[in-house]
Amino acid sequence: MALNALFSPETVAVIGASKSPEKIGHEVLANLGGFDGDVFPVNPNSDGELFGRPFHESVTDVPKQVDLALLCLPAPVTPDVMEDCGTAGVGAAVIYGGGFAEAGEEGESLQRAVTEIADERGISILGPNTSGFLVPRSGLYTHFVDGTDRVEHGNVAVVAQSGGVGTALAFQAVSEGRGLSAMVGLGNRANVGFNSVIEYFDADEETDAIVLHLEGTDDARGLLEVCEAADTPVAVYKVGQEDVNDFAASHTGALTGDHELYVGGFRQHGIATASSTTRLLDVGVTLAKAGPIDGPNVGVVTAQAGPGIIAADRLKAAGAELPSFDDATSESIDAILPGITFSGNPVDTGRPMPEFSDVVAHVASDDAIDVVLVYQVYEPAVGFHADALSSLPEETGTPVLFATNGPEDEIREDLSELESVGIPAFPSVERGADAAAAAIEYAARQRVVGEGNDR
Amino acid sequence: MALNALFSPETVAVIGASKSPEKIGHEVLANLGGFDGDVFPVNPNSDGELFGRPFHESVTDVPKQVDLALLCLPAPVTPDVMEDCGTAGVGAAVIYGGGFAEAGEEGESLQRAVTEIADERGISILGPNTSGFLVPRSGLYTHFVDGTDRVEHGNVAVVAQSGGVGTALAFQAVSEGRGLSAMVGLGNRANVGFNSVIEYFDADEETDAIVLHLEGTDDARGLLEVCEAADTPVAVYKVGQEDVNDFAASHTGALTGDHELYVGGFRQHGIATASSTTRLLDVGVTLAKAGPIDGPNVGVVTAQAGPGIIAADRLKAAGAELPSFDDATSESIDAILPGITFSGNPVDTGRPMPEFSDVVAHVASDDAIDVVLVYQVYEPAVGFHADALSSLPEETGTPVLFATNGPEDEIREDLSELESVGIPAFPSVERGADAAAAAIEYAARQRVVGEGNDR
Numbered sequence: 001m002a003l004n005a006l007f008s009p010e011t012v013a014v015i016g017a018s019k020s021p022e023k024i025g026h027e028v029l030a031n032l033g034g035f036d037g038d039v040f041p042v043n044p045n046s047d048g049e050l051f052g053r054p055f056h057e058s059v060t061d062v063p064k065q066v067d068l069a070l071l072c073l074p075a076p077v078t079p080d081v082m083e084d085c086g087t088a089g090v091g092a093a094v095i096y097g098g099g100f101a102e103a104g105e106e107g108e109s110l111q112r113a114v115t116e117i118a119d120e121r122g123i124s125i126l127g128p129n130t131s132g133f134l135v136p137r138s139g140l141y142t143h144f145v146d147g148t149d150r151v152e153h154g155n156v157a158v159v160a161q162s163g164g165v166g167t168a169l170a171f172q173a174v175s176e177g178r179g180l181s182a183m184v185g186l187g188n189r190a191n192v193g194f195n196s197v198i199e200y201f202d203a204d205e206e207t208d209a210i211v212l213h214l215e216g217t218d219d220a221r222g223l224l225e226v227c228e229a230a231d232t233p234v235a236v237y238k239v240g241q242e243d244v245n246d247f248a249a250s251h252t253g254a255l256t257g258d259h260e261l262y263v264g265g266f267r268q269h270g271i272a273t274a275s276s277t278t279r280l281l282d283v284g285v286t287l288a289k290a291g292p293i294d295g296p297n298v299g300v301v302t303a304q305a306g307p308g309i310i311a312a313d314r315l316k317a318a319g320a321e322l323p324s325f326d327d328a329t330s331e332s333i334d335a336i337l338p339g340i341t342f343s344g345n346p347v348d349t350g351r352p353m354p355e356f357s358d359v360v361a362h363v364a365s366d367d368a369i370d371v372v373l374v375y376q377v378y379e380p381a382v383g384f385h386a387d388a389l390s391s392l393p394e395e396t397g398t399p400v401l402f403a404t405n406g407p408e409d410e411i412r413e414d415l416s417e418l419e420s421v422g423i424p425a426f427p428s429v430e431r432g433a434d435a436a437a438a439a440i441e442y443a444a445r446q447r448v449v450g451e452g453n454d455r
Numbered sequence: 456m457a458l459n460a461l462f463s464p465e466t467v468a469v470i471g472a473s474k475s476p477e478k479i480g481h482e483v484l485a486n487l488g489g490f491d492g493d494v495f496p497v498n499p500n501s502d503g504e505l506f507g508r509p510f511h512e513s514v515t516d517v518p519k520q521v522d523l524a525l526l527c528l529p530a531p532v533t534p535d536v537m538e539d540c541g542t543a544g545v546g547a548a549v550i551y552g553g554g555f556a557e558a559g560e561e562g563e564s565l566q567r568a569v570t571e572i573a574d575e576r577g578i579s580i581l582g583p584n585t586s587g588f589l590v591p592r593s594g595l596y597t598h599f600v601d602g603t604d605r606v607e608h609g610n611v612a613v614v615a616q617s618g619g620v621g622t623a624l625a626f627q628a629v630s631e632g633r634g635l636s637a638m639v640g641l642g643n644r645a646n647v648g649f650n651s652v653i654e655y656f657d658a659d660e661e662t663d664a665i666v667l668h669l670e671g672t673d674d675a676r677g678l679l680e681v682c683e684a685a686d687t688p689v690a691v692y693k694v695g696q697e698d699v700n701d702f703a704a705s706h707t708g709a710l711t712g713d714h715e716l717y718v719g720g721f722r723q724h725g726i727a728t729a730s731s732t733t734r735l736l737d738v739g740v741t742l743a744k745a746g747p748i749d750g751p752n753v754g755v756v757t758a759q760a761g762p763g764i765i766a767a768d769r770l771k772a773a774g775a776e777l778p779s780f781d782d783a784t785s786e787s788i789d790a791i792l793p794g795i796t797f798s799g800n801p802v803d804t805g806r807p808m809p810e811f812s813d814v815v816a817h818v819a820s821d822d823a824i825d826v827v828l829v830y831q832v833y834e835p836a837v838g839f840h841a842d843a844l845s846s847l848p849e850e851t852g853t854p855v856l857f858a859t860n861g862p863e864d865e866i867r868e869d870l871s872e873l874e875s876v877g878i879p880a881f882p883s884v885e886r887g888a889d890a891a892a893a894a895i896e897y898a899a900r901q902r903v904v905g906e907g908n909d910r
Contacts, residue, residue, distance in 0.1 A: 162761020175863035306617020408630035
């Protein structure tokens with residue numbers, strides 16, 4: 001099912017739009033203030049205007065062809081409204097309400113009824129029981145949580161089984177100054193699930209990595225195959241290492257399944273994995289920004305030794321390697337650095353210094369090195385050498401990752417700038433090291449899958 | 456060795472104070488602008504004043520008794536200046552410079568010479584090869600990295616083997632709106648090491664938890680015993696799971712030792728552990744704010760199910776338990792919540808609602824529950840119910856932890872407020888769950904140690 005009507009509509013109707021600020025139908029309309037298409041509030045019980053837009057009684061009364069309907073309604077009235085949407089030729093609907101398959105037998109039968117109407121009428125349903133989605137590039141913020149409309153455009157697509165986790169990831173992106181090409185909360189997956197959404201964003205030119213929050217799905221094999229077939233890198237945070245099925249079933253109606261089978265499947269199908277929401281977004285940004293990594297060999301350059309030891313420790317524990325530099329590199333570094341520092345790998349410049357980026361350049365140029373991890377505490381008097389670093393990935397062909405600590409509100413802009421030139425940037429050495437290790441692991445899985453396909 | 460002269464001086468001399476902004480001797484003097492004692496710049500090559508304070512030629516010329524000397528000097532001149540400090544009756548010195556035990560034989564013999572002078576003259580040395588320390592309550596910011604003077608007063612003391620890691624932890628505290636009672640970067644530990652610093656802050660009334668960054672020490676047994684003997688909870692991040700000795704030795708002159716022996720020792724001696732700088736500070740804040748936890752039983756209350764599943768999954772994986780609520784609690788919750796949500800443990804309110812804090816109160820009052828973890832995505836229209844939550848720990852005797860996601864700059868103040876009333880607060884559900892699990896593990900270790908001591 002093509003999802004253009006859902007993610008790239010020209011005309012949107014908010015059904016159940018409301019003048020009461022505490023209602024979802026108010027927040028959803030408010031968040032569409034910057035949408036670059038047409039928006040029509042629909043509510044048979046409201047007169048006049050809201051946010052300068054006149055109300056209509058029914059979606060069938062809207063004077064333009066509606067591509068996407070946002071249903072801010074109680075569950076029981078949903079079937080009738082879906083019939084109206086069918087009559088109006090609506091292509092896609094977001095159903096926010098709960099009380100469907102996650103809520104016992106009655107809810108299940110209601111969801112079946114709604115899905116049948118949608119399937120007959122050719123309507124793609126996001127939800128029910130979702131917080132919505134957002135596509136920042138077109139100002140399409142259909143999420144009902146206030147503040148998620150601050151997510152900026154970027155090249156990572158987030159697809160979350162849980163709307164709440166999608167919201168959490170959206171706020172993470174806002175807090176860390178990272179953009180997203182989209183954030184989608186799937187909810188109960190009536191007829192739009194992981195597979196069609198992954199295929200849509202795989203084909204999207206603005207998306208360079210897709211990250212998934214997964215509780216469980218009936219079609220694990222299908223999901224693995226779609227992820228493997230995607231040209232865009234895919235990373236997954238699979239929840240449910242422990243038995244949390246009672247609670248999970250009451251949530252989006254899905255069991256978490258056999259965790260180990262999933263984890264083995266991700267490895268075999270060349271899919272990256274992460275173990276928390278924070279790491280998931282970090283891995284997504286790394287795969288989207290840094291490009292492919294050729295092998296396990298990391299060159300670590302640090303201006304403070306202690307964090308450098310932490311980086312080396314975590315990288316090795318995760319299976320990465322820190323090879324010796326070749327002689328030319330070591331000689332170049334020795335010529336730059338005073339004798340008291342450590343010019344092995346990690347190389348420690350002792351303190352930030354004007355020549356810091358030259359050291360990074362020599363390491364990035366070393367044939368033994370597949371990826372460089374740079375750590376430097378923020379010192380306003382010295383700065384980050386962002387300009388000097390930014391040309392390195394292109395000049396040397398070696399991906400560079402950057403980690404730092406500093407006052408969040410001062411470093412955020414610098415980190416965003418680095419990411420905009422292809423250098424993933426992290427606010428702690430551990431997050432930088434973990435992202436490098438995950439990207440190396442992903443590259444290794446991809447090589448195995450590639451060799452299998454060549455046979 | 457008592458460390459009052461180091462951490463609670465009345466008079467400070469900055470030896471090597473400099474008018475050149477790029478010098479450490481400039482930054483150190485600048486960061487002391489708010490110190491509530493006397494500060495004297497010392498430099499035989501400088502005339503006039505700096506930051507309104509007149510230069511003196513030598514520490515022996517300072518017109519008051521100097522408690523603490525901050526040595527912003529190259530390594531080779533340090534012995535002579537230490538002799539001057541002895542003559543002037545200085546009680547403690549911070550030696551920032553590198554080129555000592557971390558830098559080969561020559562440096563080792565220089566460090567020995569300096570330590571001998573210090574020991575003879577009764578001078579406590581922090582360093583050499585450190586970035587300094589800070590005690591916010593008295594405006595004593597002796598750290599040379601600009602911006603670390605923004606750390607506010609709090610009740611967690613950070614003791615880092617590496618000055619760079621101490622700086623990283625200080626910036627973490629700033630970024631997350633958390634205060635510290637102190638941050639100390641030990642460096643080469645000439646005659647002030649972990650043990651005396653831990654004893655000092657154990658006796659400090661403003662310190663309610665001590666967190667350590669540890670690479671390695673020659674006296675592991677002594678360290679374990681000091682930590683066990685402390686009345687204040689101690690948590691450790693031990694680096695060096697992998698072999699990083701080459702690099703570590705070149706850093707602060709210490710090997711990382713046998714990691715497994717350390718980890719076993721921490722468990723046996725009732726010391727909390729953490730696996731990253733972020734987790735270390737999270738555990739420290741939890742131990743300092745939430746107070747003792749009686750057992751492994753967590754009640755999870757969430758306003759968004761997906762993050763609740765993540766919390767349950769991580770807590771169980773870390774050995775915590777999520778017991779059923781007793782009947783009275785379940786009935787009270789059922790009376791508050793509409794039938795569609797899950798009133799087991801975790802309890803999911805579906806969305807934030809005015810009664811959210813009532814649900815938390817019922818769970819906190821349940822005898823089966825030892826600690827409550829609350830998760831709620833930030834919604835400006837709904838708010839955090841911080842006022843209602845804040846009285847719960849005292850009213851119920853049950854520690855409460857709070858986790859959320861939201862735009863960092865908006866939630867930071869709310870999280871700080873919650874922490875100020877004894878509710879540790881975290882900007883992701885994983886960090887909240889990990890902190891709860893670590894505090895539970897710490898409590899279990901403490902009980903075992905207590906039983907051993909009772910025998």
